[in-house]
Amino acid sequence: MARLKLENVSFSFGYKKILKDISFELNEGEVLSVVGPSGGGKTTLLRLCAGLLDRQEGWIENSFKSQAIAFQDPRLLPWKNVIDNISFGLKAKGMPTKERIERAEEIALKFDLEAEDFDKFPKELSGGMSQRVSFARALVTEPELLFLDEPFSALDIGLKRELQNHIIEMIAQKKITIFFITHDLMEAIRLSDKILLLEPDPGRIVKSYSFTLPQKERTDEWVYAQTAKLLADPYVIETFELEFK
Numbered sequence: 494m495a496r497l498k499l500e501n502v503s504f505s506f507g508y509k510k511i512l513k514d515i516s517f518e519l520n521e522g523e524v525l526s527v528v529g530p531s532g533g534g535k536t537t538l539l540r541l542c543a544g545l546l547d548r549q550e551g552w553i554e555n556s557f558k559s560q561a562i563a564f565q566d567p568r569l570l571p572w573k574n575v576i577d578n579i580s581f582g583l584k585a586k587g588m589p590t591k592e593r594i595e596r597a598e599e600i601a602l603k604f605d606l607e608a609e610d611f612d613k614f615p616k617e618l619s620g621g622m623s624q625r626v627s628f629a630r631a632l633v634t635e636p637e638l639l640f641l642d643e644p645f646s647a648l649d650i651g652l653k654r655e656l657q658n659h660i661i662e663m664i665a666q667k668k669i670t671i672f673f674i675t676h677d678l679m680e681a682i683r684l685s686d687k688i689l690l691l692e693p694d695p696g697r698i699v700k701s702y703s704f705t706l707p708q709k710e711r712t713d714e715w716v717y718a719q720t721a722k723l724l725a726d727p728y729v730i731e732t733f734e735l736e737f738k
């Protein structure tokens with residue numbers, strides 16, 4: 494079974510230690526979130542796991558055969574239209590043009606982009622549409638492992654829920670493994686099998702929480718109740734410095 498496993502991973506930028514002794518395991522089919530305040534090292538951790546930063550101390554094993562990342566900002570190629578942005582990864586894989594355009598159009602429609610938008614360039618898209626394209630681009634190659642770097646944080650509540658529902662559907666079909674970073678506890682509770690709490694300076698995991706209820710069965714009431722429970726947890730209060738707010 495494929496897995497992402499970290500053992501005692503530490504990382505510094507210059508003399509500043511950003512991450513200290515991070516260990517965890519993410520197994521195939523699971524959704525693991527890392528939650529913590531801004532600046533705590535979540536993006537650094539994701540970049541290390543995705544191989545975008547070189548490991549310094551500790552061990553990282555990633556045996557997934559394919560991966561993709563959706564970022565907070567969509568990072569589309571400005572000179573390519575919607576379909577070419579989405580199908581870029583398929584082109585890199587050598588898929589013939591006709592087939593990759595069909596695949597890109599199919600997933601674009603699934604993410605509620607409309608046929609009339611297919612020829613548009615990123616500058617002609619709203620923030621929400623750009624993020625739909627970004628998700629479609631990440632998922633069109635059917636990656637085994639998906640990294641989500643706060644991709645919902647700039648979206649309005651309706652679109653956020655809509656994109657989350659797409660992800661929840663994929664989780665239900667056991668089609669994907671997800672490593673998700675966010676500062677939004679409620680979002681993490683809605684989507685995750687396991688949450689790791691990352692306390693900053695330097696970033697270290699101080700507690701983990703597991704949820705066994707299938708994501709599709711998580712009602713708003715359930716999510717609110719779990720969030721309230723976690724917000725009363727002394728580890729969460731200290732990590733987010735809630736008593737000072």
Ligand SMILES: Nc1ncnc2c1ncn2[C@@H]1O[C@H](COP(=O)(O)OP(=O)(O)OP(=O)(O)O)[C@@H](O)[C@H]1O
Nearest residue numbers: 506507511529530531532533534535536537538676
């Ligand atoms: N390339 C870099 N060079 C130097 N310092 C960096 C670099 N990237 C990040 N940092 C520092 O590392 C620390 C952790 O940043 P990181 O982006 O990983 O945190 P984060 O928890 O993802 O925060 P946010 O939620 O605000 O994105 C911050 O102090 C940041 O200034």
